[in-house]
Amino acid sequence: MTEKPGALMDQRETVFIVDDDESIREGVSNLLEAVGINAKCYATAEGFSAHWSNAMAGCLLLDARLPGIGGVELQDRLRESSIKIPVIFMTAHGDIPMVRKVMKAGAVEFLTKPFHKEELLNAIEQAFASDRARRMEEAVLDSIRLRACSLTERERQVMELVATGLTNKEIAQRLFLSLVTIKLHRGQVMRKMQAESLADLVRISERMNPTRASG
Amino acid sequence: MHPRTGFTPSQRLNRLEYANSIKALLGLDVDGADLLPADDMSHWNPTNSVYDATMTAATEIGSSNWLMEYAARPCIIAGFFVLVAFLWTIPLQHVIAYPFVFLFFGAIMGSAWFGGIIAGFVAVALSSVIVTYFFVPPLYSMHVAKESQSFFAAFILSSIAITVVSSSRKRAENASRIARDQLEAKVQERTAELQRSNLEIKESERQLRTLTEAIPQQIWRTDPQGCIEYCNHHLCDYLGLRTEELKGEAFFNVVHADDKPLFRQGWQAALRSGDRFEIEARVRARDGGYRWFLVRSIPQRWEDGRIARWYGIHIDIQQQHRAQQNLVQAQDDLAHMQRSLSMAEMAASIAHELNQPLTALVTHAYACREWLQAKPANLEKASATAEKIIHESTRASVVVRRVRALFQKEEQERELTSMNHLIQELARLLRDEAIRKDVSIRLLLANDLPQLEMDQVQIQQVILNLAMNGMDAMMRVAKPRELVIRTERRGVGEILVAVEDHGPGIAPETAARMFEPFFSTKPQGTGMGLAICRGIIEAHDGKIWAENSVRGGATLQFTLRLQS
Numbered sequence: 001m002t003e004k005p006g007a008l009m010d011q012r013e014t015v016f017i018v019d020d021d022e023s024i025r026e027g028v029s030n031l032l033e034a035v036g037i038n039a040k041c042y043a044t045a046e047g048f049s050a051h052w053s054n055a056m057a058g059c060l061l062l063d064a065r066l067p068g069i070g071g072v073e074l075q076d077r078l079r080e081s082s083i084k085i086p087v088i089f090m091t092a093h094g095d096i097p098m099v100r101k102v103m104k105a106g107a108v109e110f111l112t113k114p115f116h117k118e119e120l121l122n123a124i125e126q127a128f129a130s131d132r133a134r135r136m137e138e139a140v141l142d143s144i145r146l147r148a149c150s151l152t153e154r155e156r157q158v159m160e161l162v163a164t165g166l167t168n169k170e171i172a173q174r175l176f177l178s179l180v181t182i183k184l185h186r187g188q189v190m191r192k193m194q195a196e197s198l199a200d201l202v203r204i205s206e207r208m209n210p211t212r213a214s215g
Numbered sequence: 216m217h218p219r220t221g222f223t224p225s226q227r228l229n230r231l232e233y234a235n236s237i238k239a240l241l242g243l244d245v246d247g248a249d250l251l252p253a254d255d256m257s258h259w260n261p262t263n264s265v266y267d268a269t270m271t272a273a274t275e276i277g278s279s280n281w282l283m284e285y286a287a288r289p290c291i292i293a294g295f296f297v298l299v300a301f302l303w304t305i306p307l308q309h310v311i312a313y314p315f316v317f318l319f320f321g322a323i324m325g326s327a328w329f330g331g332i333i334a335g336f337v338a339v340a341l342s343s344v345i346v347t348y349f350f351v352p353p354l355y356s357m358h359v360a361k362e363s364q365s366f367f368a369a370f371i372l373s374s375i376a377i378t379v380v381s382s383s384r385k386r387a388e389n390a391s392r393i394a395r396d397q398l399e400a401k402v403q404e405r406t407a408e409l410q411r412s413n414l415e416i417k418e419s420e421r422q423l424r425t426l427t428e429a430i431p432q433q434i435w436r437t438d439p440q441g442c443i444e445y446c447n448h449h450l451c452d453y454l455g456l457r458t459e460e461l462k463g464e465a466f467f468n469v470v471h472a473d474d475k476p477l478f479r480q481g482w483q484a485a486l487r488s489g490d491r492f493e494i495e496a497r498v499r500a501r502d503g504g505y506r507w508f509l510v511r512s513i514p515q516r517w518e519d520g521r522i523a524r525w526y527g528i529h530i531d532i533q534q535q536h537r538a539q540q541n542l543v544q545a546q547d548d549l550a551h552m553q554r555s556l557s558m559a560e561m562a563a564s565i566a567h568e569l570n571q572p573l574t575a576l577v578t579h580a581y582a583c584r585e586w587l588q589a590k591p592a593n594l595e596k597a598s599a600t601a602e603k604i605i606h607e608s609t610r611a612s613v614v615v616r617r618v619r620a621l622f623q624k625e626e627q628e629r630e631l632t633s634m635n636h637l638i639q640e641l642a643r644l645l646r647d648e649a650i651r652k653d654v655s656i657r658l659l660l661a662n663d664l665p666q667l668e669m670d671q672v673q674i675q676q677v678i679l680n681l682a683m684n685g686m687d688a689m690m691r692v693a694k695p696r697e698l699v700i701r702t703e704r705r706g707v708g709e710i711l712v713a714v715e716d717h718g719p720g721i722a723p724e725t726a727a728r729m730f731e732p733f734f735s736t737k738p739q740g741t742g743m744g745l746a747i748c749r750g751i752i753e754a755h756d757g758k759i760w761a762e763n764s765v766r767g768g769a770t771l772q773f774t775l776r777l778q779s
Contacts, residue, residue, distance in 0.1 A: 021571050023607055027578035030600055034585030034593075092570035113574035117581040 013128050014038040014058040018048045018074070019090075020066050024113075028061065031117065037124065045069035045077075052083055057135060059108065059127030061120075064091035064098060072098065075105055084134055086127035090115065144204055150192050158185040159193070163205035285333060292330030293337035296322035301345050308350065319346060323374045327381035335378030343371055433508075433529035439522040441466075441486045450529065455501025471497035471505050473653075473694075478510070489514050489522055495536075498529065507536040543651060565618050572611040579603045629668045634702055634710055634775075635660040641675050642700070645682055652686045653694060659701040664710050667775050673751045674775075677759075680744045681714040681771045688718030688769060708777030717768030721761055729761060748773075 025041040032039040042048040064071040090111040109123035195201035300322035319342040327335030433450035443461045474496035485492035492512040497505040512527035586597035689696040699715040732746040752759040759773035
């Protein structure tokens with residue numbers, strides 16, 4: 001928690017507690033407050049899903065059995081909506097098929113009530129870490145996309161061709177331009193994208209278009 | 216005899232009975248009407264035929280040739296004999312004095328013999344005339360000299376006497392000959408009839424045997440004493456024995472040992488009373504395996520009501536029996552599943568109810584510690600959290616109280632009860648289960664038991680549970696399996712009820728824990744049975760415990776005392 005990037009500091013990490021039992025919500029939030037973790041409580045899955053967004057930082061502490069939309073169902077809905085917040089499940093009577101299902105769907109941990117403080121805090125820390133990594137990645141991508149917006153159409157073409165490994169001469173031939181023009185464009189691209197080397201530029205380009213890089 | 220079936224009445228009756236026996240065995244309505252026509256028996260008269268024949272012959276002769284019979288034929292016969300006597304007398308009269316007497320006597324006798332009394336009298340008349348004319352002085356005239364009159368009169372009287380005697384002898388002989396002929400004809404007729412009916416009986420027996428062999432059931436027949444006489448090949452094939460090998464005790468030995476006493480008892484009672492006999496029993500096949508059969512036997516009786524023989528049939532009911540067993544088993548499994556399912560559901564529900572407040576409680580307790588350990592300690596928060604802890608503990612104890620109430624009736628309905636009566640009632644309930652598990656239940660009830668106040672349903676539940684456990688424990692031991700339920704007076708106002716099995720007994724490590732909840736040695740046990748039993752008995756101020764009996768097996772027992 002010491003090396004938070006400046007952009008992420010604005011947002012306080014929060015544990016979103018969803019449980020229909022008020023005493024559980026109170027108990028868990030009291031404990032989290034005592035250890036200095038921000039917590040926010042919801043009584044139902046519907047109540048939580050009214051507020052969700054990818055901008056949420058932290059993790060979801062979710063009761064597996066809830067009235068209305070259940071915990072397992074809420075996990076499915078989050079995935080369908082591409083909301084990537086990490087989920088910690090808790091239940092008073094979980095069965096093995098249920099545990100297998102939610103862990104396969106990417107849950108961080110499955111806690112059986114009543115649970116130890118360390119179990120809960122470890123799970124939350126793990127979830128926060130993975131959420132931070134997710135948000136950092138997203139922030140990097142956002143800045144790259146922002147930089148890419150300043151490129152002209154011609155510069156974007158040149159960058160893509162450079163990233164595929166063509167020489168300046170080959171690019172000039174393909175775009176029917178002079179070698180000097182290509183060199184000029186390339187210089188602009190390197191500057192605008194804040195790339196320090198050719199390798200750096202290729203990496204940035206891959207991040208922008210992950211499908212093409214893998215394909 | 217019956218014109219169509221060719222049976223004498225006695226044969227018909229037998230056959231009718233025989234047919235009825237077979238039909239009764241096969242479970243059809245006893246009614247011979249469709250097998251034999253129910254005509255009256257007026258057609259039958261054993262002497263009719265011979266009698267008719269003689270009558271017809273006599274009538275024919277009389278009507279056609281009366282004149283010939285009674286005039287011409289006697290005259291010719293008499294004339295012939297007298298002429299022969301006359302012709303012989305003429306030469307002989309010079310040799311023997313009065314030869315005519317003998318010769319004419321002979322002629323008259325012959326005429327009367329061969330021609331009958333009419334011919335005899337004709338011969339007497341002819342002889343008198345010829346003798347008067349030719350041989351009595353004066354010769355060649357119809358006068359009779361005075362000195363010859365007495366001789367001539369004697370001749371005529373003798374002649375008449377000879378005629379009468381001879382003709383009546385002849386008639387008697389004829390009559391006896393006719394009687395003999397009639398007798399002989401009758402005998403022949405009877406013999407032929409007997410032969411025919413013998414053939415018919417043989418034929419009907421052959422047909423019946425074919426029928427009994429063709430029926431796909433096992434059929435047997437015994438004499439009135441129950442000794443086996445015949446088995447059809449289905450039965451012989453199934454048993455792998457011949458009929459001769461089933462005589463006497465062997466008849467019972469093919470029945471399963473468990474069914475044998477009842478089978479023997481039933482069969483002997485049927486033999487004594489003559490009532491039909493029916494029982495379900497396992498019968499051993501040639502390979503040593505057993506199948507369930509419905510054995511049914513009915514007596515066939517003579518006309519005077521005595522039993523002629525017994526017919527028996529074995530109907531294979533293995534499939535039905537197995538289906539029934541499976542059904543019972545399935546019901547049992549289902550009941551058990553429902554029981555354990557509801558137990559599991561209840562356990563989950565109780566766990567959830569308790570875990571919720573416990574989770575809140577634990578997290579509050581952690582939080583409380585955190586508030587106190589903070590620098591500086593947040594006493595306000597810690598105090599508020601402690602309040603929460605108290606609140607959640609109360610909530611948890613409410614849940615516990617509710618669960619207890621669920622298992623325990625608040626107000627127990629206790630009334631004065633005779634323990635022996637309670638056990639006898641229960642033994643009736645257990646009977647079916649005991650039969651299915653091949654266990655016999657023996658009650659050893661003390662007479663001097665005081666009546667105690669108890670919740671009858673609960674105490675019955677306890678004994679039922681102990682009895683079922685005992686029967687289950689004996690499932691894997693050899694038969695005979697016996698479960699003993701014993702009552703005993705213990706001091707003043709205390710009784711002991713013991714349920715004894717002779718299963719494998721109780722392992723020492725089990726004995727210590729067997730009354731604990733959720734402890735079970737059975738794969739599908741809930742582990743609640745004996746725990747509930749202990750709860751009930753202790754609520755009655757009683758004690759429940761288990762020990763291994765000296766004879767092997769376990770004894771589970773409890774005491775109940777008079778409530779002060």
